[in-house]
Structure formats: C-alpha cells, structure tokens
Amino acid sequence: MEQVQQAFRALQAPDATSQQTQEATLWLDHFQGTLEAWRVADQLLCLATDDTTDAARIFAAQTLRYKIQYSWSELPVWAHESLRNTLLNHLIRNCQVAHASLHNVCIPPCMPPLAST
C-alpha cells in the first residue's frame, strides 16, 4: 500500500519530471494486474478522506471494478461474499461522508415494505 501511495505522491508532486510521472503511471498500471491489487485496493479505500488520499481512493475503486470485470476468476469462491460485503460497506461509508449536504431531506413513512433477506 505504501508503494501505491508513493506512486501517487510522485504523480502529484509539483516538481515531478515527466519521466517520474511516466514511471509512476506505468507502475500503477502494472500493479492493477497483480493479485496483490485486490487486498491493497481494499486497504486504500479504508483511508480517511482528504485531499491527499482522494486520488488513491478513486484509483482503488477503479482497480476493484477493473479486477472484478476482467479478473473475477482470480478470486476464490469463498471470498465472493466477503468482497461483496466489503464493497457495500465502502459504499455506505462514502455516503456517510457526504451526509452533511442531505440533512434537510426525509423519507416519508410510505417507504416501500422491505423484503427480508
């Protein structure tokens, strides 16, 4: 995870040369194809939201999407449910971050009855 963050720091550094930027981009592209990317992407999504980590978190979400679409078979069946729950938790956590702007909306009591799982 530290290497991914380093790569992002290199990309975002104001004094980064084009060669450093290119190397960091290539490294991140290569990293997306590795098995390690599943776990690291999950860890990156757990980082606290701030300006320095936003790019890494977006990269992590895109990496998971890419991995699920093209490398689903890399994941053992026993890990499917865990991945699903992790993704739903990340989604809810990201919604809570944006909650401040939604305080004046309320859902009426006519909300549809919910199906039990």
Added chain:
Amino acid sequence: MAVLTPLSFATGLVALHMDSWQTVVSDIVQLMTERHDPAVQNLPCLLELLSILPEVAGNYNVVVCPSRRERVRLMLQESRSTVLQLLWALNSPLRARHDLMQSMLKCAASWVHHVQFTASELAQLSTLNHNCAGRGSLGLLEVATNFRCVLRERQRQCSEELQVSALASSISLTGGFTAHDSARTYSMSIAPECVSPSGPSRSHAAVSVAEDDRQPTSGAYNDPMLSLFSMSSEDAQHCPLTRAPCDLHA
C-alpha cells in the same frame, strides 16, 4: 461521487458474477434503508447502485455465464415493483433537491430502458417529477429529458405489443390465421383505440385485413380492404378469414 460510481459499478459486477447472490435488489434496498436517518444519507449511493445494476446486467462486454446473466435479468424484472415503490416514495421528498432528483430520474431511466414494465407501471413512472427539471441544473435537465425520451419509447413499444397481443389472442381464439402464404401477402392491423391498456379485450378487438397487391378471389370479399369486423366468437365462427389460411383462396 467520484468514488461512489466505480464502487457502484464494482458492486453491480459482483452481483452479475456471484451465483449465490439471489436477492440483489431487495438486499441493497434493505441495507441502505434499514433505519430512517441512515436511509437519508445512503440515498445517493442507493440510487447510483440501482441505476447501475440494470446497465451492468445488459452489458455484454462483461464476460459471464449466459444463464447467470439471464437469472440476474429475471431477478431485476421481478424486483421492478420494489424499485417503482421506492421511486414513488422518494418523489415528493426530493422535489426540492435537484441533485437527488437527478439521481432518481437517472435510476428511473435506467430501469425503464433495461427492464420490461407493464403499461400501468409506465403510467405510474410518468408521474415522477421530471417536469420540474427546467428549474434545476443543466445536468438535471439532461437526465429528465433522457428519462422522458426513454419512457415515451417504452410506452410506444408497450402499446405496439398490446396490439400484437390483441391480434394474436383474437386469432388464437378463433382457430388461427396465417397472414402470409406462398401465393399472396396480406397485411393485418388492429385499431389502436380498440385496445385497452390493461390488455386485449376480445369483444372490442377489431381487425382489418388488406390484400397487398391482388384482389381476393372470394366473391364475398372482393374489396381489397376488407371491412372492419369485431372478433366476437359468433362472428369468428362465420368469418372465412379466421377458419384456415386456405379459406382466403376458396
């Protein structure tokens, strides 16, 4: 939203791949509306995820077993009333929130585009607040316009399907008729005003039959455009067109 969209896509893809996840829509709705306050804060996420699910299921670039894709599409089909109820429940509270209204209309458009709704469900969807889009942002206007276009197209398709269904049921009730044979081609149509939205009505379904290029040989129907007639069971028994194809040339 920058992280929400790829995360929603990732979750949608998991739903498409994961055989053991049978109740995707109800699980997601339940999880994100469990308690009152979290339901509010989860709305952007819920609407984004619900928008993406039908798109992912219809995306053939995602390689997945065809039977699994069919099961997911069927599950979405069966879940449409849950989504419809949710959108309906959110309609009034979101009237003043243009950002959430945009998400809601995007979700509605996605479902109308990818999932089959009945005529009455489409009529219910048409009452969503898409007309207030003029007071919102350009993004809302674009989404609302798209929703209206998708809805109108679906309603047109639904109307056509009802007409075909009325024709098919009228013909099947009366013994069958082949509109095309080796010698001649006939065109058939049903008067749209005679088809009720709730389904074909046997007593009101009216069928017209026209020979495309030749006069029929039957003396009884020597006009190229045969008269409009009601397909009541009595009429059908006496109508040569509905007994058998060969009767057309008798």
